[in-house]
Amino acid sequence: MDDQSVLHTTPLHALHLSLGAKMVPFAGYDMPVQYPLGVMKEHLHTRAAAGLFDVSHMGQVIVKAKSGSYEDAALALEKLVPVDILGLKEGRQRYGFFTDANGGILDDLMITNRGDHLLVVVNAACKDADLAHMKANLPNCDVTLLDDRALVALQGPRSQAVLAELWAGVSGMKFMDVREVPLHDVPCIISRSGYSGEDGFEISIPADKAEEIAKALLGHPDCEAIGLGARDSLRLEAGLCLYGNDIDATTSPIEASLEWAIQKARKAGGDREGGFPGAERILGELANGTTRRRVGLKPEGKAPVRSHAKLYADAEGKTELGEVTSGTFGPSVEGPVAMGYLPVSHASAGTTVYAEVRGKYLPMTVAALPFITPTYKR
Amino acid sequence: MLKFTAEHEWLKLEDGVATVGITAHAAEQLGDLVFVELPEVGAELTKDGNAATVESVKAASDVYAPLDGEVTEVNQAIVDDPSLVNSDPQGAAWFFKLKLKNAADADALMDEAAYKDLIG
Known part of the structure; x- marks a missing residue:
């Protein structure tokens, strides 16, 4: 628009x-x-x-099985996300993502067990596509946008x-x-x-x-x-992904370093192994690794390095490695912070790579995420 | 003599040398600055070409050369503390000094009244 x-x-x-x-x-x-x-x-x-x-602006959507059973709704949605929804307790929420047949990410979302139904919250930009996706693929459920x-x-x-x-x-x-x-x-x-x-x-x-x-x-x-x-x-x-920048249909959850969001029940050997779009690739990457990973990047200087800045192995811009997907100045860090994708050969914390910014090659260090210490009340 | 550009820069002219900065209006629009990159001393700038870069948390913005000339001095203080541009944009937070190729070029720029009309 x-x-x-x-x-x-x-x-x-x-x-x-x-x-x-x-x-x-x-x-x-x-x-x-x-x-x-x-x-x-x-x-x-x-x-x-x-x-x-x-x-x-985000989409709040109710997914309720026509049978009225939570289990039916959970098992239906599990066909679209590599997340353990059946095992989610009433009054609990979990992060997840819709995957496509290639193992890419269609959107990320929050999923709540609301007793007899699911409440899912999706990104504004993906709201229409997500609704259509759920309506088309969850025939035994009513999918309702809470507008x-x-x-x-x-x-x-x-x-x-x-x-x-x-x-x-x-x-x-x-x-x-x-x-x-x-x-x-x-x-x-x-x-x-x-x-x-x-x-x-x-x-x-x-x-x-x-x-x-x-x-x-x-x-x-x-x-x-x-x-x-x-x-x-x-x-x-906080090291959290923005859909459309850090994750999209060209990035798999494993490339995006989001494997923590895939519970044991959906992994190889789990009770409900696979059974979601792109499972072959995603379970394969869980077992064998990927060629690239989403990492934190800390510019060594003061200049912010923004999204789409190209990343190189060397300070001359000869060997391109990947690109920055989000970058800004972190007011709490009191310096620039970024995230991006790098080949696994360059994805270990402490590795130096170079970002092209206005014709210069600025050194950045691969850093552990998050950049701050979260204060979640676990 | 004080002059202004439509790109929201001010120029203080003395003996063919312009001290250049961004206006209070521009600084307010940009928000809290976190990074400033200035040209090298000795750089030859061309009117409307890139002269400097300023960045807020949100975005990077270019500062253009207001006229043709050679950079004779830059203000390291705003590189060390970009917030100075927000607190004193038309004073201590000047960007660079430009020895004008043709001092008369400055006559065509806006005076303060015309600039105030522009920004409403």
Whole structure:
């Protein structure tokens, strides 16, 4: 979608404008990239206290078996993702990805066991394709987009204290727990998760109550509104992938260093080994390795190295190795940070490679991810 | 004499040498700067060619040469502390000094009133 087309708005659009947000088109939505605080201070505030992000552009989708059985829905969705969904306990959430027949990644998503159905949250840019994919491939399930709900992320070490003003029970939740809780007397779905590397929550709210609840959270002195700019620098410091940059249909989950998200039940020798698109390649790569891997990259100098910068083995640009897929300045790291793909020969931590930036070859060191220490409440 | 370009640079002209920086409006639009790359002293710049690069958390932006000339001095202080560009863009955070090829070229640039009209 180009800038001239009509952009969708989220239920919090008027609030963003009233807060003085700078709005940009993102995945077909008019979204706040930053507020008057600015990307740098928004990022640092989230790591120090709490930040509220509007992520209502993401797709919230219910997958419910026509039989009404959770097991039927779980087994159906397992045909599309290499994740143990049957083994997911009620009120628990897990990260996963849709794979294609070539073992590439169609989208990444969060999957929750909601008792008699699944709640999945997918990326805004992939929402339509994901819905079509699930509707076509889950014939025994009803697949329903919840387009009447907002989604906000409350992230940072003070998130629990901020949310506790609305619901005292929040301290009982652990990382990846999901609860349905009334906030301001309306049923909200709260997960203890996020995309910043910090403790935090994602809260699904009926659209007509979203502004009221967002304002209540922002009313806490520790909580500031945070835009997509800081969301990107926070997730990159946390080593988390952005679909379309760091992962896509040309990258397998093993190349993307996401094998931690494939549970034992779906691996070779597991109870439900394979049975997802691209299983042959993905299980083969789990057993035998891949030719390239997604790695963290720390520029040695001060210059940020952005996505699509080419990576070389040498400082003269003779032997091309791969490219940077995400790169920015990390406000908490106080220096540039990046991720990219490298051949396994150059993917060990400590290896020096060279990125082409404005005609120069800048040294970068392969670094362990994440760049910060996460504060998840496990 | 103070002049401005449509690319949001200011030039302070003294004896055929222009001290060049970016305007407060440009600095505000760019947001918090985290990296500045300046030209080499002695570099011959061509009007509208790349002269410097500034980067915020979000993105890199080019700073163009406002006129033809030779770089005689650069401001290392903004390389060491890019935030100076946000805090004092039209003062301490000048970028480079340019010995103009034709001092008269500067006459065609905007004065402060015209620049203020441009940015509204």
